[in-house]
Amino acid sequence: MDSLLNFVQDHKLLVSALAFVGFASVTSQLLAFLSVLAQTFILSGTKLSKFGSKRGAYAVVTGATDGIGREFAVQLAKAGFGVVLVSRSQAKLDALAEEISSKFNVPTKVHAMDFSEKELSDKYKALSQKIEGIDVGVLVNNVGRSHEMPVYFADGPEDEMNSIVNINVYGTLNITRLVLPKMIEKKNGLILNIGSFAGQVPSPMLATYSGSKAFLATWSQALAEEYKKKGIVVQLVNTFFVVSNMSKIRRASITTPTPKAFVKSALSHIGHSCGAIARPFTVTPYWSHSIADFFIGALNMPMLFITYSHNLHISIRARALKKKAKQQ
């Protein structure tokens, strides 16, 4: 104890500097956390009316027939946008369009395409013609696929790798190129790109999916800066687990919302970051994901999460293989 006191006496300047740095760092983390809480629970985001709801504008939603995409289509229609539904199955698209137009009395258009295909220029051309004369206020780049089950990269099927990149990366780039020029012309628009925890924290055994979502994260940030002065809001919507076919989670919990709750949070936090406070043009909107995101960043120990995710995927693969063997 005496030696500690002596050290402090002899190095007053150094000790004061260290105390100041410690105080400043704790204060800045505390202020950041208060800001996360305010954005997540109190402040409301940019209103959808800014992007033309109830004034004839449309929302284009990809992967619109199920899960998160379906909820975006429904909630944007409810808010007063016409909707352009883009997805794989014509029958599901027609059924959803019928449901939306009868419930919310908004115009609908559908476009069936399979984003996993390599040659899609005719499909993009046809979609471009469908949206030619309409005012697109919102684009939700939601379509995405992951691996059937966690797998080491060299062992994964090549067609799965290609399909993930075609859907998650090329699908998003090409749809955005169709919609963006008109948004630039009218100096208004909202582009939401659906990201993933796997794009924030590298996910071993889901490497291609993880990399595709990391691509979306960085690309969204670059795009957002390019077009912010043109009145276009671009945001990466960071998503942890949500109940859906893709997540294979059927029951909602504190950490896993329904698509309805998740999309409601995304549409009410436009322009905020919530838990993604350290990452520009990114929002982690759902409250429990938001708080988790903040602490993942504050801990600054990426290896902890990479190792955790690796071990988790080893056990998920073992269970999935067991289930598959039983079914055969």
Ligand SMILES: NC(=O)c1ccc[n+]([C@@H]2O[C@H](COP(=O)([O-])OP(=O)(O)OC[C@H]3O[C@@H](n4cnc5c(N)ncnc54)[C@H](OP(=O)(O)O)[C@@H]3O)[C@@H](O)[C@H]2O)c1
């Ligand atoms: N759920 C989660 O826990 C979670 C977590 C992080 C990120 N995300 C992201 O959220 C987005 C939506 O996921 P989700 O969980 O809502 O998925 P989902 O419930 O499986 O729905 C996927 C939607 O995309 C369509 N789709 C799938 N493959 C397609 C293709 N090749 N071409 C055209 N459309 C296709 C499906 O159409 P069909 O109905 O015809 O199959 C369906 O409408 C994805 O980008 C995903 O990466 C989800």
